[in-house]
Amino acid sequence: MSEPIIATQALTKRYGQVLAVDRLDFAIEPGEVVGLLGPNGAGKTTTILMLLGLTEPTSGQARVAGFDPLRAPLEVKRRVGYMPDSVGFYDHLSADANLRYGAELAALPAGEIEARMTAALERVRLAQVRRRPVRTFSRGMRQRLAIAEILMKRCDIAILDEPTSGLDPQSTQEFLALIRSLKQDGMTILLSSHLLDQVQSVCDRVALFNQGRVGLTGRVDALIAEVLGGAHVVRIEAQGEGLAPRLRAIPGVTAVTEEAAGRLRIEAGADVRAAVARTVCEAGGALLGLEVGQASLHDVYASHFAEVRHAA
């Protein structure tokens, strides 16, 4: 294993009585794409802000690209591209002018700026609209412009906070493809998201945050095996009263969760499809659909946070 490009040691942030990040130990290898997941208020953004040197830790340390973000914020900014939840550009200025401003702030070599800007804008498909004011851009275009800035600066690391929130399905797919292409370039990417399918589709590894701590981290497939222990997952669509407790009583069933009205997810140590169908019918309910689900990050997330709630 190479030296981690991002590492934290007992990194802690307190806001008054609130322990936002609690003794976080975390390492990311160069070239990894890592997803930070967890409920609202779990400490993801606070962690990101400490990695960027934008907020001071109460105690503990972070190292990013070989630097302490607190002592060497400019060195860190030069190497790390940050895309916050809501990307701020000068709306009345063109995409070009915004990038040029970013290039000057980052002290890029003057003779290279134009060529780097053009290459970056072409890569994110904004070259045709580069002279338009950013206020005319859609959210997807703004997000791509933020990536253009990261490409132009040739950052080693990109930190993306909720990068696809508010994007339509097509823009989302396009954006995810862009993230995959940054990975191909060898960029290290840390992204926070609530959108588990998307995280699963781009991340090598995930870290599940809860109350300021990483409760679980690993590759998605390894977590599925570890957390679910090779569980069988059955999803049903059914009408009927009081089905969940009856399903829970089936031998082998370990968990039943209501994912939406009339949609239940059943986790079991064996194939319980026949017993599930029988149980719904015997309860006087109607079984409208049944499928064997592939375990996914959703299942890991649901199971992990159910355990956390149970233990609390």
Ligand SMILES: Nc1ncnc2c1ncn2[C@@H]1O[C@H](COP(=O)(O)OP(=O)(O)OP(=O)(O)O)[C@@H](O)[C@H]1O
């Ligand atoms: N500037 C602040 N002042 C006081 N408390 C704060 C501040 N910023 C965050 N917190 C608190 O710290 C905790 C962690 O918040 P943080 O924003 O890091 O969570 P998050 O995981 O990013 O959540 P979300 O998914 O909602 O963005 C929360 O309890 C939040 O209320």
